[in-house]
Amino acid sequence: MSGEHRAASDDDELFDQWNLADDDPLDSLRWTEDPRQRSLRKPSKPSTEATREGTREAQPLDPESSDLVQDFAVDSVRIEDASMSAGAGSAGEPAVTCVYDPDAGFQIGGRSGPDVPGRRAPLPRPGDEVGGFQLVIELGRGAFARVFLAEEVNLGRRLVALKISKAEGDEPQILARLQHAHIVPVHSVHDDSATGLRLLCMPFLGGANLAQVLEESCGYANARATGKGLVEALDQLSQRFPTRAGESLSLSRGSIGRAPSRSRLASSRGGPRCDSPVSTTAMTAATPVSERPAHHRPSRRYLPIRHLMERIAGAEAPATAVADHDELLPSRRFLRGADSIRAAVWIVARLAEGLEHAHSRGLLHRDLKPSNVLIAADGTPMLLDFNLAVAIEPGQEAAAEELDKAMLGGTLPYMAPEHLDAFDPKGRTKVQEVDERSDLYSLGLILFEMIAGEPAFDPPPSNGPTLHTLRRMVEERRRSPAPSLKARRPDVPPSIDALVAQCLDPNPDRRHASAGDLAEDLRRFLDDLPMKHCPEPSLTERAGKWARRHPMLCGSTSIVAAAMVMVVLLGLAAVQAYEGMQGLHSRLRLRVFQHDVLECRFLLNTFGRDDALIRKGIALAAATLKNAQVAETDAADFEDRVSPEQAAAPWISRLGPLERDEVQRSIVELTMQLAHARVVLSSRHGVGQQLRTALENAVARLDQVEATTSRPPSVLFRQRSRYRAALGDAEGAVRDRARADAQPPTTSHEWTMLGSFLFVSGDPTAAEQALREAVARDVTSFWAWFNLGHCHFDQGRFLEAASDFTACVVARPEFAWAHFNRGLALARAGRPREAKDAFNAAVARDGDFAEAFVNRGLVELELDQAAEAEADLRKGMDRGRRDPAVLAALGDALVRQGKTVEAERLFGEWIGQAPRDLTLRVARGITRLRTDPDSAAADFATVLAVKPRHALAHYGMACVVRVTDRARAIAHLDQAIQADPGLIDAFEARALERARDGDRGALDDVDRLIKSPTANRLYNASCALAILGEATREPRFFGRAVAILESSFKAGFPPAHAVDDADLAPLRGRADYVALLARYRGDAGR
Structure with a gap:
């Protein structure tokens, strides 16, 4: 293009030359701010030098920027300011692009790669024909391209948007893969090898980018933009197109007029404007640009628009015509009727739908911002500028390599923290980790800005994109919690506040999983539905949504009817609740009743x-x-208080x-x-x-x-x-x-009742037959097995009783009494260790089971575990068991541990509290037998003086005199057995004393001991037979003695005690005795 043509154009002073890499090299390191941000800042003194246009030589980088260049030696980086507008493409003030290539080095303003010498393309101007397209006007410019409104000569001179850039990148291929209503499509692409230019043909949709619309509607400087304001701003900006373009748009939307926007009306009345236009008559091309005052410089972005508006200003249709026609365009109709929040949500929802389409095809945008969003003339929002998009197909082997080579770029104020951190060579984020959720973060920033009227974060400093600034932005965005939208605008619904907070969450894992989820939540907000993918903290808002979804139910008549229905329902609910509570109370009473009945059955045995x-x-x-x-x-x-019609308790009547x-x-x-x-x-x-x-x-x-x-x-x-x-x-x-x-009886239950009756009536044989019949009819009957176990226990068949009680444990393992009775049977059967396990199970199910603690203590004494026995016996006493056997066992446990003094002290305290309690004196006498026989005899004598038939006192006295007066000892034992036939210890002692006298009555005592076998009793029975055999000179007793001794060893009696026991001396010459000791002592050693 000739220099004369360039000098005659008003745009000569705006743009220098086509070489994008040389476009504004010095200012590329300064932070260029958005006009919207400029409107919020206090005006500063303009600098003519700072605004001078024209070709300038590249200046050296400042030290901080030099460090940044060195740090960015791996990834290609694009850094843009927030003011890059699009129009129908990426247009506006030049953005900053920082590129480092290992071969070409660091460049500013374009992609890496050396320029081809001699092929510096001249700048196309409106009116030129390029590749079959007649350029009409320039719509905008960006870091990599310029966009023109053009006529396609070979297709009826239809109007298209033509994006002209270097022939590099994958944007045409990316756009060709996207077919969505909210993504600007591509018609064709033409690469000119002679000039190195690429012509990307796209449909001309009119309208303006979102940044321009928001600025025109004064949404940032004075008041938040409403939906109607956005439509009027869109129509205002549409006047920048030439007449044919306006007619084309009118034909696509119908013949409509233009209602004056609020901003234009305010300007005509002398009111304030967000961006006051500059009169072209006041500033002509004859005046050198460098000589014009800075405050009279036209906007670099909007100067062509203002010129065109002045040239094509025409008659405007009434506002009613616009409103009537908007009824035919759903997008414009919705926006006109929406408030600012719903309008912003609607726009971002459509963008999220388009973004979901791109993500589903493996494309990341990575440069979402208001200037990359087109609001078409019909109000449809559409995504622009996929120049930085990266396409990674799932399953490709080279996907990771392609992603590493992809250009990592974007606009810093709209980038997610992980996106910013990926720029930092020392950052923790890899390039591969910048994924779809980073695009969602950018959408959240756009939504925040549209609703709040200001960015979520403070703008970066204007001294250039340094590494320090980058890290400060990362730190600011990763600070929790995210900026509160409600703090900036209190009338924001809590659900939208929560949604934006989720989008801006520093952790990508806590954001929406996909753009589709975000779009769904936004649509649900517009449809007055609860959010699905983010929290909705306000119940009030949910109630309001429900009311808006059901307007017919919220009228006065409906409310009265609903109130009446509610009263009736509440009454019915109250009745049902009362009945339910009574039913629940009845079942709780039933549970207590069943538990008490079971406890009574155990106790009343x-x-x-x-x-x-x-x-x-x-x-x-x-x-x-x-x-x-x-x-x-x-x-x-009886006659007065009983009648057949006696009513049951109320809680019973409510049961089934x-x-x-x-x-x-x-x-x-x-x-x-x-x-x-x-x-x-x-x-x-x-x-x-x-x-x-x-x-x-x-x-x-x-x-x-x-x-x-x-x-x-x-x-x-x-x-x-x-x-x-x-x-x-x-x-x-x-x-x-x-x-x-x-x-x-006909049922198992009736046979069980009969067997129980026969048992307590003293007929265990008949009881056993009835109970076996009950078990045959129902093998799972707990009470049949339980009573059968008592029958066997009463008959001395302890192993069978243990088996019966084991069946009870299997049937009802939660009952402590079943475990307890099994332990008793095992203890009587001479299996103290198994008995202790059973008592452990009983105590585990009932922590207040006194009998279980006492009997476990007695078994532990059998096992010579005196310390454990003491602890269990004390627990049994604390729970009410203070009978002589318990006190005597406790004294025995203390004495076995050498705690004689403590035993004496305890008994002294107990007797002092109850001096007439004979049980305590007998128990003390038992504990004194080993250490102080005389005092023990005094205790027994005191008791016998008060109660001559006291069985334990006679037993104790026999123990005292057995060494000195055997006949007297046997007499006391006889009286003890007469007073209490169940005192097995008396049988045990009498068997030994009778055997020493050669009295064959010892055999009866031995038989009694065998019926109640414990390890000690079996051992003493063996000793009695050995002594009797020697005293009567009848060796036939020795064989039985050895057999019973073996049973005692099996029951747990230590074989070492038998080696030196004098009572077993008559057996030492027998081979079976020697073999028995050798066998069991060897097992003990192993």
Whole structure:
């Protein structure tokens, strides 16, 4: 192009030459600011030198920038300011591009690569024809290209947007892959090898970029832009096109007029403007640019627009015509009716949809900003400028290498922290880590800026893009929390505030997973729906959305009707809640009732139980029946207090039919057990009249059960028959027995009840048969196995009892009593270690199980674990077990540990608190046997003086005198056994003393010990037989003695004790004895 042509053009002073690499080299290192930012800053004194146009020689870089160049020696870097506008492409003030190439070195203003000598292309001007396109006007410029409005000569001179740049890069291929309503498409591409230029033909859509629209609508300087203001600003900017372009756009949208924008009206009235236009008549081309005052310099970006507006200004249609036509254009119609927040959300939602399309095809934009967003003439937002986009196809082998070679660029104020950090050679972010979420961060910044009216972060300093500035920006963006949109604009809905905060989260993992998710959330906001991919903290906002989605339900009539319905529903809900609470209360009562019934069954097992446990069971049973509102009826008031129509407790009536039947059956059984337990206690301690009263009351209670039960069990008649027989009512007894025989048991439960009755009646053989029948009918019946175990235990069949109780443990492992009874059976069977494990299980299920602690302590004494036994015995005493056996065992445990003084002190305290308590004195006497026999004899004598038939006192006295007076010792042992036939220790001691006297009555005692085998008892039985065999000179006892001794070893008795025991001396010459010791001592050594 000739120099004369350039001198005659008004744009000569604006642009220098086509070589983009030389465009503004000195100012490229200065931070050029957005006109929107300039409108917010205080005006400073303009510098003519700073604004002088023309070709300038490149200046050396400042030291900080030199350091930056060295640090950027690996990646190609593009750094742009925020003011790069697009128009229909990347246009506006020149952006800064920093490029380093290992071969070409560091360059400013273009991509790396040497220029071809002699091929410096002249600058095309409007009016020129290039590649079949007639250039009409220049729409804009950027760091890599310029965009013209052109006519395609060979296609009916249609208007297109023509982007002219160097023939390099992949932008045409990238745009060709994208077909989306919100991405500017490409028609064709033409590369001119002669000039090295590329012509990229795109449709001409009119409108302006988002930065221009926001600036024109004064959204940044004075007030936030509304949707209507954006449309008017768009129409205002559309006037910059020549007449034919305007007609073309009018044809595409229909013939519409132009309503004056608010900014133009304000200017015509002398009001303030965001960017006051400069009159072309005041500044002519005749005046050198360098001589014009700086404050009269036209805007470099908008000077052609202002000239065109002056040249093509014409008649404007009424505002109503515009509004009527906008009804045909959905985008403009929505924007006109939207407030600033909804307009911004709508625009960014459309951009996110376009971005999702690009991401789905493996393309990252990496340069999103307002100037790269086109708002078409019909109001459609579209993405521009994919010059920095990178395309990585999934699955390609060279994907990582291509990404490393890709140009890492962008505009610093709109870049994500990880994107900025990738520029820093010392940063922690690799180029590959800059992914789709960085584009979402940029969209969040755009949305923040559109709503708040100002950028989210302060603009960088104007002294150039140095490494220090870059790192400061990274630190600022990684600071948590992200900038608050609501703090800048309080009327922002909490959901949008949360969405923007999520977009600007420094951690990419906490942002939206994709642009599609972001678009969906934005659409849901516009549709008054709850957010799906980000939190929505405000319940008030959600309620408001619901109300807007259901306007018919929010009218006054609807509200009244809804209130009435609500009152009714609340009433029904209250009734249902009350019923539900009552039902829940009933089931809680049922759980408590079932637990108490089980506890009563364990405690009211009268065989082998002491009176304290039976009394505890009676009290619990009476309380349980009272909670079920079952009246305790005595014989005197039976007729007055019992009727067949007696109502059940309210909580029982709220249960289901099956549950009510279960409760009724439990009440019947518990009443029968309670009556029997009271009879047993009266028979043990009561006189004749007291026992008779107990029997009469028992009959009355059974009569009560019969009167209130539709089908009484046959066991009831058997039990009442016994009571009536004891009362002398033979006729009633026969009648009940006949009714029992006429109603034989048919179910496992009825057979179990019969077996339990026979067992407590003292007929274990018949009880075992009935219980085996119950087990045969239901092998999982807990109570059948439980009572069968008691039958076997009573018969001395302890291993079978242990097996029965093991079945109970399998059926109901949560019941502590099953584990406890199994431990008792194993202890009696001479298996103390297994018994201790069973007691451990019982204690684990019931931490207040006193009997389990005591019996575990006794087993630990058997195992010679005195310290552990002391701890368990003390726990049992703390829980109420203070019977003689427990106190004596505790004293024994203390003495075995050498704590004789402590044992004496404890017994002194206990006796001082209860001086008449014979149990305490007997227990102290037992502990004194080894250390102070005389004091022990005094304690026993004191007790016998008060209670001559005290079994333990006689046993203790026998232990004292056995060395000096064997006959007297045997006499005391006889009295002890007469007073308490269950005192096995007395049988043990008498067996030894009788054997020394050669009394064959020792054999009976040995048999009794074998029926209650423990390791110690079996060992002493063996000793008694050895002594008896020597005393009677009958060797036949020796063989049995060796066999029983082996059983004691199997039960856990230490074989080493037998080596030097004098009682076993008669066996030492026997080969079987020697072999037995060798075998078991060898096993112990191994």
